[in-house]
Amino acid sequence: MSTAVQERPIALGSGHGGMAARRAVARWAWRLFRREWRQQAIVLALLALAVAATTVGLAVAANAPSAAGVFGTADHLVSLDGGDPRLAAGLATLRGSFGTVDVIEHGNKVPLPGSANGFDLRAQDPAGPYGAVMLHLDAGRWPQGPAEVALTRRVADALGLRLGGVWHRNDRDRTVVGLVENPLDLRDAFALVAPGQAGAPSRVDVLIRATDAQYRAKPRPDGASTQLRPGGEAGAASVLVLVLGAIGLLFVGLLAVAGFTVMAQRRLRALGMLGAVGAGHRHIRLVLLANGAVVGGAGALAGAAAGAVGWIGLGPLLEEPLGHRIDRFDLPWAAVLVAVLLAIVAAVAAAWAAARAAARIPVVAALSARPAPPRPAHRFAALGAVLLAAGLAALVLAQQTKVPYILGGVLVTAVALLLLAPAGIATLGRLARHAPLASRLALRDLARYRSRSGAALAAIALAAGIAAVVTLTAAVTVAKAAAPTGGNLPADQAVIWLSDGGMAGPVPAVEGPQLDTLRTRAAAIAAAVPDAALVPLVGATDPAWPLDRGGRPVAALAKPHEPGPGQPGGVVYSSRDMLGLFVATPELLAHYGIDPATIHADTDLLTPRASIDGYDVVPGRNSGWRPVLQQVPLPAYTSLPNALITEHGVAALHLSSQPVGWLLDAPAALTATQIDRAEQSAAAGGLSIESRPTGRDQAELATRATAAGIALALAVLAMTVGLIRSETARDLRTLTAAGARRRTRRALTAATAGSLALMGAVIGTAGAYLAVLAWYHAELHWLAHPPLLNLAAILAGLPLAAYLGGWLLTGREPRTIARQPLE
Structure with a gap:
C-alpha cells in the first residue's frame, strides 16, 4: 500500500528571528544601498530636485507680499x-x-x-x-x-x-x-x-x-x-506649494517604483536565499523598505540642503520683484520638514510595492529569479475609475473658486491616472498578438513585468496630462481673447489709468498742471496708434472719505454680502458684482452716441439695466440709494462704463468728480506691438495701460508646456527603457545567440518606448480633457476650438519621437554572450 504525499509550496520567508534578525537585515539593506547607489542615482537626483524646488517655492510663498x-x-x-x-x-x-x-x-x-x-x-x-x-x-x-x-x-x-x-x-x-x-x-x-x-x-x-x-x-x-x-495668505500659498510638491513627488515616486522593482528582481536570488535560511515575510519587506527609506532620506535631506542654499543666494534677487526685504535665513522650517517627510514617504511607498511583491514569491521561484505573475489589472482600473469620477466631481463643485475642492480634485485625479496605468499595460499585452515578432516580444515583456511598466506608464501619463492641461486652458484664454464680445475690453480699445489698479483702488487726486502733464502723456500714447481717439474718463468719489495714499476710491454700486470668517463685522462687498460709477461727461456721452437733450432732468443714473435693487453705493454713507434710472445702450465689458451717474446724481449723493483715466479708441484691433509700446510709454509716465488680452503669452506658454511635457516624458522613457533592457539582458543575449539581427534588437527597444509613449499620451490627454471639461462645465463653448497642433504633438509626436529614439540609440550587439552579472 502506498501513500501519496503532497508537497506544500514553501513561501518566501516563514521565520521570525526577533530584533537581531531585523538588525541584520537592516544592515544588509544599508550595505546594499552603499554598493548599488549608482543604480539608484536617478531616483536620488529626482527626489533631491523635487524637495529643493519645493523648499524654494515654500520660501517664496512665505515671503510673498502681504499687508x-x-x-x-x-x-x-x-x-x-x-x-x-x-x-x-x-x-x-x-x-x-x-x-x-x-x-x-x-x-x-x-x-x-x-x-x-x-x-x-x-x-x-x-x-x-x-x-x-x-x-x-x-x-x-x-x-x-x-x-x-x-x-x-x-x-x-x-x-x-x-x-x-x-x-x-x-x-x-x-x-x-x-x-x-x-x-x-x-x-x-x-x-x-x-x-x-x-x-x-x-x-x-x-x-x-x-x-x-x-x-x-x-x-x-x-x-x-x-x-x-487679512490672514492666511502665506498659509494658503504654502499649502498650494506643498500640493504641487506632492504632485511632483508622486511623479518621482512612480519612477522610484520602477527602479525599486528592477532592483528587487535583480536581487531576487539573494532574497530567496534569505527566505531559505529562515527570513520571514516582514524581513524580506524590511530589506527593500529600509533601502527605500535610506534613498528617500538621502534624497530629501540633500534636496532640502540644496534648496536652502539656493534660497540664500536667490533671496536678494527677489526683493525688488516681491517688493520687500527678505530675511534669507527665515525659512518656513515646519513646511520644509513636511516636504522632507513627504519625500521619504514617497520613497518608502514606492519601495513598498516592490517589497510586497518580492515577499510573496515562493523560494524556488525566487532562487530561479522567476518574476511574479502580474496581478489582475481590472481591480486597479475599477478603483481608478471611482477616484477619477470623484476627482472630476470635486472640480465641478469647486466652481473655479473653492480652494479645498480644487486641491482635492487635482490630487485625486492624479492618483486615478496611477491606478489606470496597469489597465493600459494589460491592453498592450492583449494587442501583442497582432504585432510583428519583435514588437510582440516587447509588448508581452511589458505585460509580464506589469508592476514596473505600470509605474513608468503612470509617470509618462502624468507628464503628458500636465502638458495637455496647460495647453487646453491656454486655448480657452486664447478663445476668450478672440471672442468679439465679453471680457474686460474690446480688441480695438484700451484704457489709460491714473492708478495701477484702475478703479479697484485709490485713484490719485490730480489737478491743475499735474493733470495737464498727464493728459499730454496720454495724448502721446494715443498718437502712436494711427487715427486713435482719446476720451477722458471721470469717476465719482466721496470727498468725505479719508485720503488713502493721496487718493480716494471711486464710488461704485455693489451688492452687500454677509462677512465670512476672519472678516470684520457688518457687510462685505465683492468685486465680482461691482459697477464703477463713471460721470456722464459730454465727451463720454458723445462717444456712446447719447444725446444730452434726451436725458431727463431728474435722472440719477444712466444704465442698460432695468433695476439696481439690492445695490449700495460704496464707499460712502449712501446704503439703500434709490436713484431714478434711465435706460441707455452701453457696452457690456467689465472695464468700460456700465453705469453713468449724472450731475443730478452726483449732487444728490454729495459726491465729486475726479479724473480716473482716458479711453483709447482705435479704428482697428490693437496689435501686440502697439500694446507693448503703449505699456512702456505709460510706465515711463507714471500711468498704466489695460487692454484686452491677446492670448499671445498663453499660446507661447502652451507651446513651451507641450515641449516640456514631451521632453519630460522622453526622459522617463529613457530611464524606463534602460531599466527594462538591463533587466532583460539575459533574454537579449539569448536572442543574439539564436541569430537575432541588429534590426530585431532595435525593434525591441523602439516598440517598448513607442508603445509606452502612445499609451501614456492617450491616458494623460484623456484625463486632462476630462479635468478641463469638469473645470469649464458651465462654459463649455470655450472648448469648441481645441489646440490641435499641440494635442497632435502630444498624441503623435511623443510616440514617434520615442520610437525613433529607441531605434536610433540601441541595437549594439552584447560584447559577450555567456557573461552573467554578479549577484
Whole structure:
C-alpha cells in the first residue's frame, strides 16, 4: 500500500528571528544601498530636485507680499479724517478702548515728478509699538523737530536731493537728515517727519492690536473706517506649494517604483536565499523598505540642503520683484520638514510595492529569479475609475473658486491616472498578438513585468496630462481673447489709468498742471496708434472719505454680502458684482452716441439695466440709494462704463468728480506691438495701460508646456527603457545567440518606448480633457476650438519621437554572450 504525499509550496520567508534578525537585515539593506547607489542615482537626483524646488517655492510663498507693509504688527487699522473737528476725541476714544495704539499722521499727497502718483508726507514714531517694523534707516539719522525730514531713495532721486540737502515746499524748508524705507513695502514712497510735524493732517491712521471680538466689543469713534489685517495668505500659498510638491513627488515616486522593482528582481536570488535560511515575510519587506527609506532620506535631506542654499543666494534677487526685504535665513522650517517627510514617504511607498511583491514569491521561484505573475489589472482600473469620477466631481463643485475642492480634485485625479496605468499595460499585452515578432516580444515583456511598466506608464501619463492641461486652458484664454464680445475690453480699445489698479483702488487726486502733464502723456500714447481717439474718463468719489495714499476710491454700486470668517463685522462687498460709477461727461456721452437733450432732468443714473435693487453705493454713507434710472445702450465689458451717474446724481449723493483715466479708441484691433509700446510709454509716465488680452503669452506658454511635457516624458522613457533592457539582458543575449539581427534588437527597444509613449499620451490627454471639461462645465463653448497642433504633438509626436529614439540609440550587439552579472 502506498501513500501519496503532497508537497506544500514553501513561501518566501516563514521565520521570525526577533530584533537581531531585523538588525541584520537592516544592515544588509544599508550595505546594499552603499554598493548599488549608482543604480539608484536617478531616483536620488529626482527626489533631491523635487524637495529643493519645493523648499524654494515654500520660501517664496512665505515671503510673498502681504499687508504687513500697512499694518506692521497690528491687527486693525482705523482711519480718521484729519479735518474732522472730532479728531482729538476720536484718538482719545481709541486710546481709552485699546490702551496702546500707534498713531501715523498723513499730510496731503505731494506731487512726484514723472509720476501720476505722488508721495506721502508722513509723521510717524520710528520706535512705535506696531509700526516700527515699517521703517528702516538706510543712511543718516531719524528726523527731529520741525525743520528736518527723511526721504525714501525714490523720492530723493525724483526731487534731486541727497543727505544735507534742503527740501523746499509751501514756503517751508526742511533739511534732509536721513534716507529711509519701508522694508515691508519697497514701493512705498514717502517723506518722514517727526511725530506732530506733518502740519494739518489729511488722514490719521491708528494701528491697534486686538482680536476681532475684542475690537467689536470696544467703543470706537463715529465716522472711522476700519481695515482688518487679512490672514492666511502665506498659509494658503504654502499649502498650494506643498500640493504641487506632492504632485511632483508622486511623479518621482512612480519612477522610484520602477527602479525599486528592477532592483528587487535583480536581487531576487539573494532574497530567496534569505527566505531559505529562515527570513520571514516582514524581513524580506524590511530589506527593500529600509533601502527605500535610506534613498528617500538621502534624497530629501540633500534636496532640502540644496534648496536652502539656493534660497540664500536667490533671496536678494527677489526683493525688488516681491517688493520687500527678505530675511534669507527665515525659512518656513515646519513646511520644509513636511516636504522632507513627504519625500521619504514617497520613497518608502514606492519601495513598498516592490517589497510586497518580492515577499510573496515562493523560494524556488525566487532562487530561479522567476518574476511574479502580474496581478489582475481590472481591480486597479475599477478603483481608478471611482477616484477619477470623484476627482472630476470635486472640480465641478469647486466652481473655479473653492480652494479645498480644487486641491482635492487635482490630487485625486492624479492618483486615478496611477491606478489606470496597469489597465493600459494589460491592453498592450492583449494587442501583442497582432504585432510583428519583435514588437510582440516587447509588448508581452511589458505585460509580464506589469508592476514596473505600470509605474513608468503612470509617470509618462502624468507628464503628458500636465502638458495637455496647460495647453487646453491656454486655448480657452486664447478663445476668450478672440471672442468679439465679453471680457474686460474690446480688441480695438484700451484704457489709460491714473492708478495701477484702475478703479479697484485709490485713484490719485490730480489737478491743475499735474493733470495737464498727464493728459499730454496720454495724448502721446494715443498718437502712436494711427487715427486713435482719446476720451477722458471721470469717476465719482466721496470727498468725505479719508485720503488713502493721496487718493480716494471711486464710488461704485455693489451688492452687500454677509462677512465670512476672519472678516470684520457688518457687510462685505465683492468685486465680482461691482459697477464703477463713471460721470456722464459730454465727451463720454458723445462717444456712446447719447444725446444730452434726451436725458431727463431728474435722472440719477444712466444704465442698460432695468433695476439696481439690492445695490449700495460704496464707499460712502449712501446704503439703500434709490436713484431714478434711465435706460441707455452701453457696452457690456467689465472695464468700460456700465453705469453713468449724472450731475443730478452726483449732487444728490454729495459726491465729486475726479479724473480716473482716458479711453483709447482705435479704428482697428490693437496689435501686440502697439500694446507693448503703449505699456512702456505709460510706465515711463507714471500711468498704466489695460487692454484686452491677446492670448499671445498663453499660446507661447502652451507651446513651451507641450515641449516640456514631451521632453519630460522622453526622459522617463529613457530611464524606463534602460531599466527594462538591463533587466532583460539575459533574454537579449539569448536572442543574439539564436541569430537575432541588429534590426530585431532595435525593434525591441523602439516598440517598448513607442508603445509606452502612445499609451501614456492617450491616458494623460484623456484625463486632462476630462479635468478641463469638469473645470469649464458651465462654459463649455470655450472648448469648441481645441489646440490641435499641440494635442497632435502630444498624441503623435511623443510616440514617434520615442520610437525613433529607441531605434536610433540601441541595437549594439552584447560584447559577450555567456557573461552573467554578479549577484
